[in-house]
Structures are given as structure tokens and as C-alpha cells.
Amino acid sequence: MTDPTKPIDVESLRTQFLNVVFDEYVMELEAEKLADYAKSCGETAPKFIDPTDADFQAPPTIGSSLQPRKRNPDGFPKFQGLGMDAGKAVSPLKPMRAGEPITIRTHLHDIYTKSGRSGRMVFFVNRMEFLDTTGDVLGSADTSVVIREKPQE
DSSP states (O other), rough: OOOSOOOOOHHHHHHHBBBOEEEEEEEEEEEEHHHHHHHHTTTOOHHOOOOTTTTTOGGGGGGOOOSSOOOTTOOHHHHSSSOOOEEEEEEEEEEETTTEEEEEEEEEEEEEEETTTTEEEEEEEEEEEEEEOOOOEEEEEEEEEEOOOOOOO
16 A cells, blocks of 8 residues: 555656556457347447348447456555546447457556646556457557545645
């Protein structure tokens, strides 16, 4: 646990942890589950809801439903206080299809600060990238967490 009386050393964390893959696994999306997901999101296009459609694929938002198996890199410090969800951004680039192996690779993409009325906030952005069997990036999903530092006295 880090010392809550000291500010988070953002530059040290960036140097040690940014862009280092800390979680990677391969999975295949299931057609029926993709269709159910798409319908629950309100999709109506056959290419998203009908597994027999010639262009059947995951809806562009599928990246928001996938999770890394690890939250943080090994050796990443624990911070005092509760991390809060600061948003998610999904960037689809190419279709993800049922039955095709997809490598899900996660790294800490960014660490940055903002100052607010209540003091300094530190943001941590994990990026999951989705790759096909040739290594082409199919898309990514960024998940941001914010920690509000305790004001210095």
C-alpha cells in the first residue's frame, strides 16, 4: 500500500508500467451469444443478429463487454482510497467474427493527472487490444479509473 500522505509519483509509474503487456489470452466468440448480445443492445441489422447472415459479425460495441483476466501489471502499487470508474471508449477497426480466434492483450496505456475543485486526480487507462490470427488489430477498448488524492496539508 502506498503512503496516502504522499502524492502519487505519476512519472515513475509511467516509466515502469506504460505499454507493457500484462494480460494476454485467446478466445473465440460464440455466434448465439453474439446474436443475443446484439439484440439486447437494440441492433436490428441481420449481420449482427442472424448467425446465418453471410456477413455475421459482432456488433461494434462488443469490446465493452470483454474483460482482462488481470486488473493491473505485476508489482503495480495499491493506492489508498477507492478507484472510481472514469469511462470506457471502444474503437472498432475491423469486424470480429464468431468462431475465429481473437487474442486479447492488455497494457497500461496512459497515466495522467487533472486538478479539480477537490484536488488532484490521477487517471489510469488500461487498453485491451483485440487481434486476429495474423496480428492485425481488430479494435481496442480503453477503461479509465480515477483516484482522487487526499489533499496535502
